[in-house]
Amino acid sequence: MSFVRLLRGLFNKGEPCTPGVIELLYRWYGRSVYYASYYVLHDQYLAEDITQEVFLTALNKLDTLRDPTKVEAWLIRTAINRSCDWLRKNRPMVTLDEVADKQEEDVVLDRILERENKKEILEALSLLPTLNQEVAYYRFYRGMNCREISEVLEIPEGTVKSRLKRALELVADYLKKEASKENVPGKETGKNDR
Structure with a gap:
């Protein structure tokens, strides 16, 4: 059985994903999703949090994906978007002058x-x-x-x-x-x- 057929077999149109499917996807793509978040955030713990959020979102929304073979791209895009949203909401307001005064x-x-x-x-x-x-x-x-x-x-x-x-x-x-x-x-x- 090809990987594409396997992916298509995991998803039933209109039916929510099962935790087992999400666990399998996490094993396949979890590292890629983590690195996508880490690429944007440069923080191990935040990247781990975002990765968890992405797979929780996948549990609820993956049934809306039209082409199951694009699941990795969808997960990575979701991770990048979530990471960017986090950065926009939580920008630190420390100025370089304040840091320089301390050092x-x-x-x-x-x-x-x-x-x-x-x-x-x-x-x-x-x-x-x-x-x-x-x-x-x-x-x-x-x-x-x-x-x-x-x-x-x-x-x-x-x-x-x-x-x-x-x-x-x-x-x-x-x-x-x-x-x-x-x-x-x-x-x-x-x-x-x-």
């Missing part, structure tokens, strides 16, 4: 700046449309090439390339805007401090 060493400050840059990039990725987030996840986190992404998402390779290009453009635009907000004239020379 005196330049090495520590450099690490904080590096983390801040990573946070900005992750924030920019979380603001991308879902279609662009998805290809960015597969490309940069899973290390897949455009052809492989095309096969997984079942879309043309050209579409993958254009979505990836658009994702990079949107992230670059966002980071430029954030940088321009921080570059207030006179700030770097201390002229505004007098």
Whole structure:
């Protein structure tokens, strides 16, 4: 029996999934769902929570999936969306200046700046449309090439390339805007401090 037939046999249209089916899907795809959440959140415990939420959602909503062979993509997309929603609702409001005041060493400050840059990039990725987030996840986190992404998402390779290009453009635009907000004239020379 092929894997596709096995997947189709697990789902009965209009009937809710059984816990046994969800357990099987968790064994097959749980790690992928976890890594998709971790890619967005960069927090082990939050990624585990989101993974649990995704499979609880699957228990109630998976019967609405039209093509059971796309269950992995559906689970990963759900994980990415839930993770981005969590980030939007729970953004920390600590400024870099507050952190820098607590730390005196330049090495520590450099690490904080590096983390801040990573946070900005992750924030920019979380603001991308879902279609662009998805290809960015597969490309940069899973290390897949455009052809492989095309096969997984079942879309043309050209579409993958254009979505990836658009994702990079949107992230670059966002980071430029954030940088321009921080570059207030006179700030770097201390002229505004007098």
